[in-house]
Amino acid sequence: MPENRQLHFNLFLMGVGHHEAAWRHPRTDPALAADIGHFQNLARQAEAASFDSVFLADGVEARSDGGWGLISHFEPFTLLTALAVVTERIGLIGTVSTGFSEPYNLARQFASLDHISHGRAGWNIVTSAGDRAAQNFGREANQEHAVRYRRADEFLEVATALWDSWEDGALLLDRATGAFADPGRVHEIDYAGEHFSVRGPLNIPRSPQGHPLLVQAGSSDNGRAFAARWAEAVFTAQQTLAEGQAFYADLKRQAAAYGRDPGLLKVLPGVVPVIGSTEAEARRLDTELDELINPARAISVLSGVLGVDLTDHPLDAPLPPLPPVTEINGAKSRFELVRDLAERDRLTLRQLVGRLGGGRGHQVVVGTPEQVADHIGTWFAEGAADGFNIMPPILPDGLTDFVEQVLPILRKRGLFREGYTGRTLREHYGLPRPAGRRSAAA
Numbered sequence: 001m002p003e004n005r006q007l008h009f010n011l012f013l014m015g016v017g018h019h020e021a022a023w024r025h026p027r028t029d030p031a032l033a034a035d036i037g038h039f040q041n042l043a044r045q046a047e048a049a050s051f052d053s054v055f056l057a058d059g060v061e062a063r064s065d066g067g068w069g070l071i072s073h074f075e076p077f078t079l080l081t082a083l084a085v086v087t088e089r090i091g092l093i094g095t096v097s098t099g100f101s102e103p104y105n106l107a108r109q110f111a112s113l114d115h116i117s118h119g120r121a122g123w124n125i126v127t128s129a130g131d132r133a134a135q136n137f138g139r140e141a142n143q144e145h146a147v148r149y150r151r152a153d154e155f156l157e158v159a160t161a162l163w164d165s166w167e168d169g170a171l172l173l174d175r176a177t178g179a180f181a182d183p184g185r186v187h188e189i190d191y192a193g194e195h196f197s198v199r200g201p202l203n204i205p206r207s208p209q210g211h212p213l214l215v216q217a218g219s220s221d222n223g224r225a226f227a228a229r230w231a232e233a234v235f236t237a238q239q240t241l242a243e244g245q246a247f248y249a250d251l252k253r254q255a256a257a258y259g260r261d262p263g264l265l266k267v268l269p270g271v272v273p274v275i276g277s278t279e280a281e282a283r284r285l286d287t288e289l290d291e292l293i294n295p296a297r298a299i300s301v302l303s304g305v306l307g308v309d310l311t312d313h314p315l316d317a318p319l320p321p322l323p324p325v326t327e328i329n330g331a332k333s334r335f336e337l338v339r340d341l342a343e344r345d346r347l348t349l350r351q352l353v354g355r356l357g358g359g360r361g362h363q364v365v366v367g368t369p370e371q372v373a374d375h376i377g378t379w380f381a382e383g384a385a386d387g388f389n390i391m392p393p394i395l396p397d398g399l400t401d402f403v404e405q406v407l408p409i410l411r412k413r414g415l416f417r418e419g420y421t422g423r424t425l426r427e428h429y430g431l432p433r434p435a436g437r438r439s440a441a442a
Helices: 029-034 036-048 076-084 101-118 147-165 222-229 241-257 279-290 295-306 331-345 349-357 369-381 397-412
Strands: 008-013 054-058 091-097 121-126 170-172 179-181 213-216 231-238 266-275 363-367 385-392
Touching: 008 179, 008 231, 029 147, 036 054, 036 076, 054 076, 054 231, 076 091, 076 279, 076 349, 091 101, 091 213, 101 170, 101 241, 121 331, 147 222, 147 295, 170 266, 213 222, 222 241, 241 266, 241 369, 241 397, 279 363, 295 349, 331 349, 331 363, 363 369, 369 385, 369 397
Parallel strands: 008 054, 008 385, 054 091, 091 121, 121 213, 213 231, 231 266, 266 363, 266 385
Antiparallel strands: 170 179
């Protein structure tokens, strides 16, 4: 690996914190989750700290049990546009599902966001697991896992073709001749496939980045293959350094097999930093949050992930036998992560609920700023990460703690930038602007 590598940091925005019970903790104000000013302040703070990007998760369903996921969930394009107008440099990544969108509309929305933000848009590509979302779109059940990824592949074929349907320089705006655009440089794509039929061209010129940054967050076999072909950054979840190293190496190998430069695919595991001035203080905050978890609600969610009804299962017993992963049509990688965590650490149901409450399967690092910095530095140096998806357990305090206490340590060690050197999201990640497929360079 190059000796001058530096970390990439993405701030994962989630209401008033990533811990399941964050909204109940006295250091948060749950009303802020519905306040646009809250998100704008977080984005400005992350930009002042030179984070590469902010990121919004999204889903097109809501649980019916009144769970924490119902506490204000702004639609990503609306929120990211509001963030774009109060920031200048930080990237803006939004999640949109290929399962419940159409390529033309989505390509237009991301091109618009990229224009509005002057080249800072990114798309986190998901295929959506579970049946509840499907039932909001006229379907009784979601598509099979493999079918969802075939649709996603085709979706990306169409979306990238649409982004390239305008050549660079096609927009003329020549008032003297009356030429708005050069018709010879604006192209129909005439796509016809298994899932989509799209004529094109897109009704917006090519955006500053050419394509938004393409991000992916699935770690199943299908998810890895898809990421190796399409993704430029991957948000992932591994619990141990060895698992992180194995995922990192496999993904880079698969990217090379597609003829891509593996160095241009950035791997960013999620990490929940629970920070205290002493380790005891950090553990006290972690314990306070865990004690606020609603066990019944958490078990209901866990039952959906594992495909087993745990409602009446004893809290202080190990998990019952689980189905094989081949029978899971939801998020296969998350099923495997939770199963392996429970088996490796011999957790009871109660203990598992506590472990998952902090970050839904992402690493939870509890300790002093130095301990958090050491963990990040080790994963970075040992070939398990190119950076991290930062998931503060409480917001805004958790971000402030990370920015003011951890980042100075990493900067002193030469592991994180002092300030931005570029203006677009691709430039932050050190990625080239894609040549349009009809350009001479392509």
